[in-house]
Amino acid sequence: MEFHTTFRPVTVQPEQIEARSFQIIDEEIGEHSFTAEQYPIVQRVIHASADFELGKSLLFHPDAVRAGIDAIRSGKLVVVDVQMVQAGVNQARLAKFGSSVRVYISDEDVIAEAKRLNTTRAIVAMRKAVKEAEGGIFAIGNAPTALLELIRLIKEGKARPGLIIGLPVGFVSAAESKEELAKLDVPFITNRGRKGGSTVTVAALNALSLLAERV
Amino acid sequence: MEFHTTFRPVTVQPEQIEARSFQIIDEEIGEHSFTAEQYPIVQRVIHASADFELGKSLLFHPDAVRAGIDAIRSGKLVVVDVQMVQAGVNQARLAKFGSSVRVYISDEDVIAEAKRLNTTRAIVAMRKAVKEAEGGIFAIGNAPTALLELIRLIKEGKARPGLIIGLPVGFVSAAESKEELAKLDVPFITNRGRKGGSTVTVAALNALSLLAERV
Secondary structure, three states: OOOOOOOOOOOOOHHHHHHHHHHHHHHHOOOOOOOOOOHHHHHHHHHHHOOHHHHHOEEEOOOHHHHHHHHHHOOOOEEEOOHHHHHHOOHHHHHOOOOOEEEOOOOHHHHHHHHHHOOOHHHHHHHHHHHHOOOOEEEEOOOHHHHHHHHHHHHOOOOOOOEEEEOOOOOOOHHHHHHHHHOOOOOEEEEOOOOOOHHHHHHHHHHHHHHHHHO | OOOOOOOOOOOOOHHHHHHHHHHHHHHHOOOOOOOOOOHHHHHHHHHHHOOHHHHHOEEEOOOHHHHHHHHHHOOOOEEEOOHHHHHHOOHHHHHOOOOOEEEOOOOHHHHHHHHHHOOOHHHHHHHHHHHHOOOOEEEEOOOHHHHHHHHHHHHOOOOOOOEEEEOOOOOOOHHHHHHHHHOOOOOEEEEOOOOOOHHHHHHHHHHHHHHHHHO
């Protein structure tokens, strides 16, 4: 008997594709030490990147997942560093809890202040964010400078995020900024190394709001 | 004499970070067979993902870069599959050439038609796009079904894109859809394997509009 294994019908229903994808991830991930609470976030990061190395590089503060769920359920703001992350986040699901997404980097006052101080908009946006979004989720997928500024503000007692998702990508300062974050005793989700970015930051946020709905 | 190599000042100016990042990429990429015309796109994809494997998995139709530059310079539309790609693309740079970005997936008529046909919005969005954006750039970073539908429409003579950027990510149909694209004799930029996504699709589009400006 012969099997024609090259015949693969295209699955068109998004729910089926997602379920099958998660099954493949479970089969291929191999050994790891994530908790049952952390795993759905790892799984969704791998789903969004098709990158097991990236998924397995994630680091969680022990309180991170619970803190993220609590922040969403109590309707705290979700601050993101760039529009691209905002565009990817499931805002309807956050809205069910009274939560919403804020991005400050293109605000007129942020642009003006960055010019005045000769610094980056990412840094000034963080200074504005910590004033407006106490207890919220701060998700940074791009600018290491934004993450470093947030860390500085926390150390100075000027910021109290509910959760920090720090996943900037890149060759300069990204890995270093995440190492600094991982030293703090505040709820964080981050990863080791250069990889990260908007797509995986969105994946982590969407995984959290799904958990807020389900758990 | 002793060097304190652990002292690393943070570079805050985005232009400096970008220049240094590109330098690191040049140093670390190793052997490859991309042309001088293709390399800036590879470089920017690696910059956005910090993933050399992903960058080196890119495949270019011989006419791809030239076709993409021509499409932008002649003000053709850039069709993208999801809002997240639209949010990341440098729209101001495209606007200089009279080009702009379209995303159809959330259009009311697309949603209604997808329900009526019991198919995905991604597929119906492509059917609408090929009618409105002849000769444009079609950039797909997420849904393999959208890319497969576009391929089908091309084969049936119903679509004539100027360039296809096909970089869907995922475990189900993504790699297969890109293999199908790479068989066509139309200008394409794609890659081998499961990796891809919004971030690298944006990187490829922004690299192209930079080339349109510079070359």
